[in-house]
Amino acid sequence: MPALALIFNAFVWGVSWFPFRHVESHGMHPVWTTCLIYLVIATLMGIARRHAWKGFAAYPMLAVLGLAAGFTNVGFNWAVTQGDVVRVVLLFYLMPLWSVLLAWLLLGERPTGGALARVALALTGVVVVLKTPGTAWPVPSSLPDWLGVAAGFSFAVTNIVLRRLREAPGESRALAMFCGCVVVAGVTALAGSALGAIASPMQAAPGWIGWAALLGTGFVIANVCLQYGAARLTASATSVIMLSEVLFASVSSVALGAATMDSRILVGGALIVLAAVWAAFARTRVRGDDRASLST
Template identity: 60%
Template sequence: MAAPERGRLAPALALVANAFVWGISWWPFRELQSAGLHPLWATAFIYIVSLVLLSIARPHAWRGFAGQPQLWLLMLAAGMTNVGFNWAVTVGDVVRVVLLFYLMPAWSVLLAWPLLGERPTAADLLRLVLALAGVVVILHVPGTALPVPRTLPDLLALAGGFSFALTNILLRRLHVVPPETRVGAMFAGGTIAAAAAGVIGWSQGVASAPQLLPPTAIGLAVLLSLGFLAGNTCLQFGASRLPAQTTALVMLCEVLFASVSAVVLGAAELSSNVWAGGALVVAAAAWSAWDTPGSPAAAAPQSAA
């Protein structure tokens, strides 16, 4: 194997590991819910653990907040990403949720113009139409007039994908901020947003109260937290060493991992709508990744973590 290929293997495998963590994360979230812990409380717990570990490993990470008010917006966007995705994959059809979530490249086209000054090209607009067509197909219900989101998982997945796109754009705007500070902001956002949503949901009867878990469930929650922390570390390692389009394409493995695991474990139904619409959404995402400029990961998508 040539030296450049060897140099790319480890970063590529790191990105696959991150995609694997997110692709199968729906299963531990469902296990925790079956033990009595709503995904909002599970998300808050997971990110509290990650936040504590980050603070121990990088105690100076929080100094980067000085003079960077946009980090607070990053906290909100990253937090809402996790609230939307983690809740949706716990209560909805996993494949459908992941596909709707991966509408992110389409949202990026709409957000990049006002926030980054990047005017959409003709190819950008074609990808946007392709992705939206996929969503229309996925959401179509025979006998109804309009293909609109009608269930909580669909709404959460779409909102999470929009927040994911906003998170990535803010990360590009904040590229001069130390990586540990950006990661800390994202972990803090996951903690605060999930806890706040949990309290609101509890008060409205949408979310159950936090429960005292048995030791096995606590162990699973800790493992999930460590998995997210490891996945984010893998992402930072891989995305900083590979071209942006390579990173984005490898991250599409998350759709594969989620789909296979969900079908095997009976958490998804691959209807003709999902097949057809999903093909359009994934094609738009892959096209977007392929067209990304070949510089290292400044423009590459970041983990939902």
């Protein structure tokens, strides 16, 4: 059951691009959609779990967690709506690279030889994915590319901050992440609409509401499944199972014409996923060694 719960979580995020694109087809920008969905979720949770607000006073860093989660959601949701889904998801999953760098800078964890090798492996995969025949140097070449990279970086920050907040109540962490999505998406949407870069939600056709409700329901259930599964499985098992999001996103987007799959994407994606799997098992071995040393 824990594994199935995590697979469902990965499925929801892997196919979320589809309802997001239907919402956008009715004139509602994905950033506005993200803001409104999480506004409803945060409001309902804030009312139903009022005691969760107390955690903000005891753990001020929850605000940082909220902002990191907000940038993650805004970047990912916007990117998969606008760009090639497989390409965006692969760029998002550059966790070995960002995790090593952030752990070094913020937690003082110097990278090992194995960690540097995983970074090199992930970077090689990125070069393969981005190196198209028309590019002289493989760098992100579009807004969805940059959003995918930025969302992956923000996701790594989210995980680092979660490690620092392991003692905070789970409900307070979840509420902080929901509120952060509202704030970041809301500010981005308002600024974008004021500048004319993002369409006003007042111009949207009413048909988007059903798809947005489907997304919101899926996100809530997916979050519950994540909390349930991650609490009952090892970190390595959780990390590897969550990578099934790449599979769900790839199959669904290619089948529905929202992405292309060629040998270059397959090879580069395999390198990125391999680096992430390697990182997952490496973390488990390190934690096991730490427990052994403490017991002696």
